[in-house]
Amino acid sequence: MKINLSTDSVRLLIPALSLIVLLCAVFYLQPRAMSYTGLNLLFNLAVPITLATIAQMLIMTVNDLDLSMGAFVSFVACVAATFLPTAPLIGTIILLAAIAAYAVLGVVIHVRQLPSIVVTLGMSFVWGGLAVLILPSPGGQAPVWARWIMTSKPPLMPMAIVASIIIAVITHFIVMRSSFGVLIRGVGGNTRSVERAGWSIISARAGAYALAASFAVLAGIALVGLTTSADANIALRYTLLSIAGVILGGGEFVGGRVSPIGAVIGALTLTLAGSFLSFLRISPDWQIGAQGAILIVVLALRLFLNRLEKREKGR
Amino acid sequence: MNALRSLVLKPWIWSFVATVIVWLITIMFTGGASAAGLSQAAFTFAAFSVIVGIGQMFVITLGPGNIDLSVPAMITLSGTVTLKLMGVDNALILPGLAIAIGLGVAVGIGNYAFIKLLRIPPIIATLSMSFIVQSMAIWTNRGIRIKPPALLADFTTSTLWGVPNVALVAFVLSVIAWVLLQKTVYGRWISAIGQSIPAARMAGIPVDGVRFATYVLCAVLASICGYMLASFSGGAALNMGSEYLLMSIAVVVIGGTAVAGGDSNVPGIWGASLFLFLVVSMLNTYGLGAGIRLVMTGVIIIAVIMVASGRKRGRA
Numbered sequence: 001m002k003i004n005l006s007t008d009s010v011r012l013l014i015p016a017l018s019l020i021v022l023l024c025a026v027f028y029l030q031p032r033a034m035s036y037t038g039l040n041l042l043f044n045l046a047v048p049i050t051l052a053t054i055a056q057m058l059i060m061t062v063n064d065l066d067l068s069m070g071a072f073v074s075f076v077a078c079v080a081a082t083f084l085p086t087a088p089l090i091g092t093i094i095l096l097a098a099i100a101a102y103a104v105l106g107v108v109i110h111v112r113q114l115p116s117i118v119v120t121l122g123m124s125f126v127w128g129g130l131a132v133l134i135l136p137s138p139g140g141q142a143p144v145w146a147r148w149i150m151t152s153k154p155p156l157m158p159m160a161i162v163a164s165i166i167i168a169v170i171t172h173f174i175v176m177r178s179s180f181g182v183l184i185r186g187v188g189g190n191t192r193s194v195e196r197a198g199w200s201i202i203s204a205r206a207g208a209y210a211l212a213a214s215f216a217v218l219a220g221i222a223l224v225g226l227t228t229s230a231d232a233n234i235a236l237r238y239t240l241l242s243i244a245g246v247i248l249g250g251g252e253f254v255g256g257r258v259s260p261i262g263a264v265i266g267a268l269t270l271t272l273a274g275s276f277l278s279f280l281r282i283s284p285d286w287q288i289g290a291q292g293a294i295l296i297v298v299l300a301l302r303l304f305l306n307r308l309e310k311r312e313k314g315r
Numbered sequence: 316m317n318a319l320r321s322l323v324l325k326p327w328i329w330s331f332v333a334t335v336i337v338w339l340i341t342i343m344f345t346g347g348a349s350a351a352g353l354s355q356a357a358f359t360f361a362a363f364s365v366i367v368g369i370g371q372m373f374v375i376t377l378g379p380g381n382i383d384l385s386v387p388a389m390i391t392l393s394g395t396v397t398l399k400l401m402g403v404d405n406a407l408i409l410p411g412l413a414i415a416i417g418l419g420v421a422v423g424i425g426n427y428a429f430i431k432l433l434r435i436p437p438i439i440a441t442l443s444m445s446f447i448v449q450s451m452a453i454w455t456n457r458g459i460r461i462k463p464p465a466l467l468a469d470f471t472t473s474t475l476w477g478v479p480n481v482a483l484v485a486f487v488l489s490v491i492a493w494v495l496l497q498k499t500v501y502g503r504w505i506s507a508i509g510q511s512i513p514a515a516r517m518a519g520i521p522v523d524g525v526r527f528a529t530y531v532l533c534a535v536l537a538s539i540c541g542y543m544l545a546s547f548s549g550g551a552a553l554n555m556g557s558e559y560l561l562m563s564i565a566v567v568v569i570g571g572t573a574v575a576g577g578d579s580n581v582p583g584i585w586g587a588s589l590f591l592f593l594v595v596s597m598l599n600t601y602g603l604g605a606g607i608r609l610v611m612t613g614v615i616i617i618a619v620i621m622v623a624s625g626r627k628r629g630r631a
Contacts, residue, residue, distance in 0.1 A: 115620075117564065117568075122620065125609045125610065126609070243442075253438070
């Protein structure tokens with residue numbers, strides 16, 4: 001029956017399915033969540049996680065991995081909570097410089113053929129240190145506009161869901177439809193052939209890194225808009241969350257095979273998993289463990305559906 | 316002359332050169348007053364990184380994408396469980412060690428079961444596993460700090476002819492690891508798999524068996540490290556493993572092991588572990604703030620990697 005499904009949509013089917021199942025489970029446990037306010041609360045923290053996941057996805061598109069994502073988002077959050085409200089100009093310059101630093105990082109990793117894991121590992125110390133320098137103790141305040149955007153109440157759908165859809169659509173066009181997107185996915189797929197076709201790999205990598213940094217900057221600002229204050233360790237768990245989100249969404253570590261819509265869904269699933277566990281009233285001791293279990297269950301589901309698909313093809 | 320040249324070409328030499336430089340700078344700053352103390356501390360703390368790092372190195376040598384993120388949770392779990400079971404009873408030291416090894420084997424089997432049965436990338440499999448393991452550690456710990464048996468605490472904190480006992484243990488383990496990697500069929504198999512899985516398969520190497528054994532070995536080493544670390548620091552804490560996630564990866568890579576797999580390096584792990592500890596203590600001696608210290612650590616790590624990798628490219 002499902003002959004017309006392309007591989008890409010099957011890839012998307014599995015994350016979407018797991019999100020829906022999880023959502024149904026949450027609604028079953030807590031029917032009151034099935035409302036505007038309920039959904040808003042459920043997905044409140046999804047916006048920064050989604051943005052960070054997209055950033056990680058862009059890095060993974062060129063076959064790299066960013067282990068400094070959490071530290072970088074924390075750093076941005078610290079800048080956003082200190083400079084942006086009081087000295088917007090300086091704050092903007094710092095953030096632009098940080099984006100430029102990412103582009104330079106992309107160039108350095110490519111030119112010297114360094115392992116991205118290790119370089120970003122080192123960078124995580126740098127961003128963490130800068131964050132501590134800017135904001136030694138938790139505090140600061142959110143820029144008024146960031147706060148306004150994050151707490152706005154659009155009609156029909158809560159802010160977090162509207163934002164997720166917008167992010168998904170925009171990144172889908174950038175990564176899947178624009179020539180730049182094709183280029184960076186090509187770099188991930190087969191660097192040599194892209195190079196021979198006359199493209200500059202250096203600028204493609206620099207572009208991918210800079211774009212990723214821009215999304216990470218948005219993640220940091222969105223996070224501060226929600227929490228109204230920052231601290232140097234505020235987003236450290238985003239490193240692993242963002243990687244897990246991309247993988248849940250059907251992305252791969254190598255080969256330039258990524259899916260922006262899938263990544264957004266993956267990030268939403270991870271956010272929801274947290275709420276689901278608290279609705280289940282699992283003892284706090286086991287909360288983290290249960291999160292790991294959910295990750296495994298979803299991935300097992302993916303394997304199962306992939307096998308099914310293969311069997312259909314085999315016929 | 317020839318010997319010198321072959322020494323310079325060894326990928327691990329750079330981590331030792333960097334270590335000596337940092338050591339000299341620190342000693343110069345303190346006027347030579349703390350040379351012995353600093354060296355002893357460096358060997359003590361480096362020993363823990365070495366033990367974890369060796370395990371991580373075996374896994375990374377398996378090839379691109381192979382990494383064990385469950386190391387910190389494993390350290391914490393083994394530290395809490397073994398101390399709890401040993402109580403403060405000296406008679407239970409060896410059973411405690413056996414339990415630590417058993418826990419490592421169990422987590423290693425779990426890790427590879429996820430990787431193999433669910434076909435998920437090791438980074439995600441071990442990450443999920445680490446969540447579960449961390450939860451178990453929280454559940455067993457309950458915030459109670461139990462002291463290690465006196466004999467064990469003495470052993471881990473004292474020295475033999477000026478060399479810390481933990482460093483001796485780490486040294487013995489690294490010699491075993493070196494022999495395992497360089498002189499046994501198993502070690503050759505690991506390198507072969509890291510260079511090309513399809514080729515290894517065609518050569519008749521039991522790829523799954525070797526990968527399985529390697530993940531178990533990594534978890535066991537992390538577990539032993541947790542056992543000793545908890546005894547050394549006078550009790551287990553829930554965050555005791557956290558710094559070893561980055562540390563275990565960093566020492567492997569700075570030590571000259573190829574991240575792409577297939578080429579490992581035991582001596583380099585010692586150089587890198589000593590180097591990383593000395594960098595932090597050097598920055599501490601200068602009395603810098605936490606922020607600057609972190610930034611400097613990051614910058615130095617990146618600088619060393621750039622120098623070391625530049626060498627490697629020249630060879631290729």
